[in-house]
Amino acid sequence: MNLGELGEFGAIARTVARLRTAATVPAGAIGMGDDTAAIPADGRTLLFTIDTMVEGIDFLADVPAECAGFKIVAVSLSDIAAMGGTPTAVVVSVACPRTTDVEWLDALNDGVAEASRCFDVPVLGGDMSVSPTIVLSTAVLGECDTPVLRSGARPGNLVCVTGSLGGATAGLRILGIERVLKKPEGDYGHAGLRLLDRHLKPEPRLAAGRALAAGEVTAMIDTSDGLMGDLGHICERSGVGITLDAELIPVDPDLAELAGRIVPDPLVTALTGGEDFELAVTLPSNAFEETAVAVEETGTTLTRIGVVEAEPADKAAPVRVIKDGLPMMIGKTGWAHFE
Amino acid sequence: MNLGELGEFGAIARTVARLRTAATVPAGAIGMGDDTAAIPADGRTLLFTIDTMVEGIDFLADVPAECAGFKIVAVSLSDIAAMGGTPTAVVVSVACPRTTDVEWLDALNDGVAEASRCFDVPVLGGDMSVSPTIVLSTAVLGECDTPVLRSGARPGNLVCVTGSLGGATAGLRILGIERVLKKPEGDYGHAGLRLLDRHLKPEPRLAAGRALAAGEVTAMIDTSDGLMGDLGHICERSGVGITLDAELIPVDPDLAELAGRIVPDPLVTALTGGEDFELAVTLPSNAFEETAVAVEETGTTLTRIGVVEAEPADKAAPVRVIKDGLPMMIGKTGWAHFE
Secondary structure (H helix, E strand, O other), rough: EEEEEEEOOHHHHHHHHHOEEEEEEEOOOOOOOOOOEEEEOOEEEEEEEEEEEOOOOOOOOOOOOOHHHHHHHHHHHHHOOOOOOOOEEEEEEEOOOOOOHHHHHHHHHHHHHHHHHHHOOOOEEEEEEEEEOOOEEEEEEEEEEOOOOOOOOOOOEEEEEOEEEHHHHHHHHHHHHHHHHHOOHHHHHHHHHHHHHHHHHOOOHHHHHHHHOOOOOOOEEEOOOOOHHHHHHHHHHHEEEEEEHHHHHHOOOHHHHHHHHOOOOOOHHHOOOOOOOEEEEEEOOOHHHHHHHHOOOOOOOOOEEEEEOOOOOOOOOOEEEEEEEEEEEEHHHHHHOOO | EHOOOOOOOOHHHHHHHOOOOOOOHHHHHEOOOOOOOEEEEEEEEEEEEEEEEEOOOOEEOOOOOHHHHHHHHHHHHHHHOOOOOOOEEEEEEEEEEEOOOOHHHHHHHHHHHHHHHHHHEEEEEEEEEOOOOOOEEEEEEEOOOOOOOOOOOOOEEEEEEEEEEEEHHHHHHHHHHHEEEEEEOHHHHHHHHHHHHHOOOOOOOOHHHHHHHHHOEEEEOOOOOOOOHHHHHHHHOOOOOOEHHHHHHEEHHHHHOOOOHHHHHHHHHHHHOOOOOOEEEEEEEHHHHHHHHHHHHHOOOEEEEEEEEOOOOOOOOOOOOOOOOEEEHHHHHHHOOOO
């Protein structure tokens, strides 16, 4: 059997689960299964994570190198944000062919440096290898007081998300349309440019993550794989189900503006599109107002989108979305009501 | 200009140098240019490093997956050893094609787990990506009291190395001969099998690194690129030259036994062959006896091989080797005396 036959999520779940440790895990440490590893250290917690991006898979070969450099740092920092932490240091590994232009690498490094400056975290180390394909990896060290895990969601909690959803996928789609139809991005106006930026230069919600962790949030994850998949991880780790209200999902306003031109259904894109790097959380309903104010002070919003249930309605699909009183059935080509 | 035109070391040096940080580096932190990054934290120092191995470049496609998994962990731990540190946690990133056999990945993970057990460090996180080529990355978090840097070598210091040199390159060469001539490895007897092991399953000198750091060692590096290249890094960072005595180089005894059959000149292999993951250090001559005893207690040896000079005899080649009273000129195909 190969990974393709196992299906993408099956393959990832199986491999990461088996990458388990054989050595003794320090008392209180968190290993596999959350946004980062967490290691208690003198009253604080060290956070530790690694991410990889592959040319042609995780970023298009013709994306500006600055964007690839910026994004590989931003993506790793988002994992630190999802624990409620502050990044301490980044190390970067670059694997690329001998035929890579030095100018391309310089631009990549400019992007890494820009992210370092934007998010105020030093890049303290690097490694370089020869590889037939460009592969970028970053590891981030961070810290926090008490990390917010995926496992703390309780029945009756509200489900909330920062910012807006679907924009990064819309930006990727614009790049794809541009490639195939040779249409300039400008066709989509200011909204199109902002969506492109959302895809190319994501912003980890570090300040919002800390504001959420300082409140009464019970579980947190970043929306890297898509809202429904990521909330599914919270369901799995917390042993709960989640019901979302389609009317409440904060669809990216620029995606909404271009609805129909770039994706068939903005709501489905917002529910399933990856790489928005927003934070999805659960919290007691009486803590919502205060928490939303704290998040707004960091420059974004917190929107209630659903509730945590004691049991998933369907074990195989622990997150369901209610639209017009009926659960949506979301497939690869859109959605239909269950009837 | 592409990386190939710049030459391997030029390309690496340029890129890693440019991967410098744009954010403020914490006071006392060590960034680029040593075996790991080092960050002061509450009287201790956190160590942080990333390494990548690419299939077909850093490991052969037909190497057992267990060995690749073991090695990617061991290689990163060697960087922690070279700072005199103890590893705290490892995270692993696996990028591979969808066509990868699940059994291959399971074996890879067994190798990661074996290294975790052997070197008593928990694997606390993982990431998985799709990639046309298999690319493995590990990041390691470690700690120490005071790290031993590459920059502290002083004129008059002795140059010493742990264990023996050239064995890993000899093991790689045996694999190559086996592939081309279809000779079984067994042709080389017990010595051949041990050399293969040296290449496939390197042992980071963690205990020796701590013993060295606890003594009066002034600079330390692991021999990952080859002794002369690695000592060159100490020369560059310390602003010194190094003169080695060819008679004193501890050539791997199994390599010496198979001399001529697998490499043309064991001494040149010991001086230039990479991936032995021994520790090369400088220290005051009056500290040698005591330090050697401390290293022996960790199960290996410490051999004096040369001295630190105030100035390199040749700026372009700061490390020279004296044999029969004359400097060796070491090229890609062997060596000749300068005359």
